[in-house]
Amino acid sequence: MSINKESDVGGDLQIGPTDLGMVRIYLAADNGNEFALDFDPEEAEDIAEELRAAAEAARAMGARPAPKGKPKPR
Structure with missing residues (x-):
C-alpha cells in the first residue's frame, strides 16, 4: 500500500511513555489488528x-481534512 492510497480501515492512535523509558506508539485498527511500536526518546523526537x-x-x-465515512467511488 502506498502512502497516498486511501483506506476504509479506521482505528485509534495512542502515544505515551513506557515504564522502561521508551516512547510507545500504539495503533489499534477497527479490523482487530494492534501494533505497539517502542522508540527511544531520540528516535521519538526524530x-x-x-x-x-x-x-x-x-x-x-x-490539504483538506480526511472525509468522514467511506470515500466516494471514483
Whole structure:
C-alpha cells in the first residue's frame, strides 16, 4: 500500500511513555489488528520532526481534512 492510497480501515492512535523509558506508539485498527511500536526518546523526537515537516508540506499543498465515512467511488 502506498502512502497516498486511501483506506476504509479506521482505528485509534495512542502515544505515551513506557515504564522502561521508551516512547510507545500504539495503533489499534477497527479490523482487530494492534501494533505497539517502542522508540527511544531520540528516535521519538526524530519522528516528531518528520511529522511536523509532513504537516507543513501538506499545508503548503492545501490539504483538506480526511472525509468522514467511506470515500466516494471514483
